[in-house]
Amino acid sequence: MAVAVGCTPLEEEPVDSKPGSALAAVDGLTVKGRAPKTGYDRDRFGSPWADTDSNGCGTRDDILARDLEEVRTDEDECTVLAGELAPDPYSGQDVSFERGHSKVDIDHLVALSDAWQKGAQKWEPGKRIAFANDPLNLLAVGASANRSKGDGDAATWLPSVKGFRCEYVAGQVAVKRKYGVWVTAAERDAMRRILTGCPDQRLPEGNAPTMAPPRFHAN
Incomplete structure (x- = not known):
């Protein structure tokens, strides 16, 4: 059968996005230029790692305690002195944390300058x-x-551990959706590409408020 001149090739059938999935949420993000x-x-x-949840511990220590194994704290039961990141979700390597000599950072999934x-x-x-x-936007990593990520978005940087990319991108989608941070067209396409490979990946949830307590607002 002859093919009509000027017709575009048929595209592959898109993967169905399921309600509550990260893939479904991508289409709800606003697309604009940077x-x-x-x-x-x-x-x-604001001041780095402010105690916005008023639990007596800075945010950095909260995330270290959440994400590290074999955690050892100071007498205040808050300041994390040591622990093991086993493994680093970005590189796949085990990384030891020792306060003052740390090879562990707390990453903003959506970088502050990217959000800006x-x-x-x-x-x-x-x-x-x-x-x-x-906490929805924070993760202990190598x-x-x-530092290789910088302020990259999903279009410019992804973890080298391919098995973590779905969870990583789903986290970015969740944060951008919660705070109304927009995405570029290239970023949206990259998110779709990753999440199409894991259509059941759930959109993570976080119950932290989107406004810090008034005592922090002067910062």
Whole structure:
């Protein structure tokens, strides 16, 4: 049978996205171009690791205690002194944490400067502080891998451990959806590409508020 001139090839059938899946949530994200980085400063997101949940521990220690194994704390039962990241979800390597000599970072799944260029520069200070300290957006990872990521989004950087990419991208989708951070077209396409390979990947949930307590707003 002759093929009509000018017809485009048929595309492959898209993978069905399931309600509650990260793949389904991608289409709900706003798509816009990246704004300039003008005015970005880490301090615009408040003092690092503020105790926004008022549990007496800084956010960094909360995440270390959550993500490390064999955790050892100071007498205050809050300050994490040592532990094991087994393995680092980004590199797949086991990494030891020792306070003061750490090879472990706390990564923002959605980098602060990435968020700044995709909506956060117009937020109230309390929302930026909440974003920077939301456990949904934080993960203990190896320092080397984290620093190679920089402020990359899903279109420019992914973990070398391919088996973690679905969970990683699902986390980014969840954070951007919760806070209304937009994505670029290239970023959306990268998210879809990864999540199409794991259509059952659930969208993670977090119950931290999107506004920090008033005492932090002056930061």
